[in-house]
Amino acid sequence: MFTGIIEEVGKVLSLKDIGGKTKLTVGSTQLVKELTKGGSIAVSGVCLTAIDINRDSFTADLAHETVARTSFSRLAPNAVVNLELPTRADGRLGGHIVQGHVDGVGTLLSLERVEGGEDFWLEIEVPSDLARYVAWKGSIAIEGISLTVAKSEGNLVGVAIIPHTREATNLHSLKPGDPVNIETDIIAKYTEKMLKGEAPREALSVEKLVRQGF
Numbered sequence: 001m002f003t004g005i006i007e008e009v010g011k012v013l014s015l016k017d018i019g020g021k022t023k024l025t026v027g028s029t030q031l032v033k034e035l036t037k038g039g040s041i042a043v044s045g046v047c048l049t050a051i052d053i054n055r056d057s058f059t060a061d062l063a064h065e066t067v068a069r070t071s072f073s074r075l076a077p078n079a080v081v082n083l084e085l086p087t088r089a090d091g092r093l094g095g096h097i098v099q100g101h102v103d104g105v106g107t108l109l110s111l112e113r114v115e116g117g118e119d120f121w122l123e124i125e126v127p128s129d130l131a132r133y134v135a136w137k138g139s140i141a142i143e144g145i146s147l148t149v150a151k152s153e154g155n156l157v158g159v160a161i162i163p164h165t166r167e168a169t170n171l172h173s174l175k176p177g178d179p180v181n182i183e184t185d186i187i188a189k190y191t192e193k194m195l196k197g198e199a200p201r202e203a204l205s206v207e208k209l210v211r212q213g214f
Contacts, residue, residue, distance in 0.1 A: 001097060002086060002098040003084070004139075005094040010031075024060050032053060044081045045082070069102065069105070098144070104182050105127070110176055119162055122147075123159075125155050128155055136150075143180050
């Protein structure tokens with residue numbers, strides 16, 4: 001489980017197609033020190049398994065479906081990616097519950113400074129089948145970043161971005177038209193499932209989700 005609080009910005013060093021799989025190597029100076037072989041790490045919101053770790057980089061295998069169904073389709077050497085290690089059981093839930101399972105790919109429409117202010121306004125278009133999970137003042141993970149929805153109109157989602165978030169994540173490297181990974185709030189998805197009668201009638205709580213490994 002992750003929280004969407006980005007701990008480091010890494011850089012793609014290489015993407016190599018070997019035997020039908022893509023090997024992604026990412027440069028890291030901080031989190032790589034805590035990463036172990038076989039351990040999980042979220043790369044721009046996608047939970048990956050580190051299969052090779054060096055002093056200043058790690059490598060993960062990408063299945064064809066992972067590339068096709070995420071924003072990784074735009075990755076190239078020198079691309080900037082957001083990095084986060086799994087949350088410790090005794091740690092703070094600084095953002096919101098993020099699984100690292102991308103629900104779909106949205107499109108960045110704009111990221112512009114708010115007139116007369118220092119903050120930025122991020123607007124994206126989300127797939128139609130995900131729009132129902134997005135609520136005003138609710139949580140959403142964009143490129144693995146835990147953010148609060150400030151506008152939700154149909155497929156359009158708006159988010160206020162402070163300067164620190166823009167500079168401390170890969171948002172500053174993105175441009176209009178770029179695909180972005182979207183993970184909607186897990187509580188919204190479970191609530192919908194329960195209302196449809198597809199799950200036991202039990203109280204849903206963050207505490208229970210944590211106990212179950214979400």
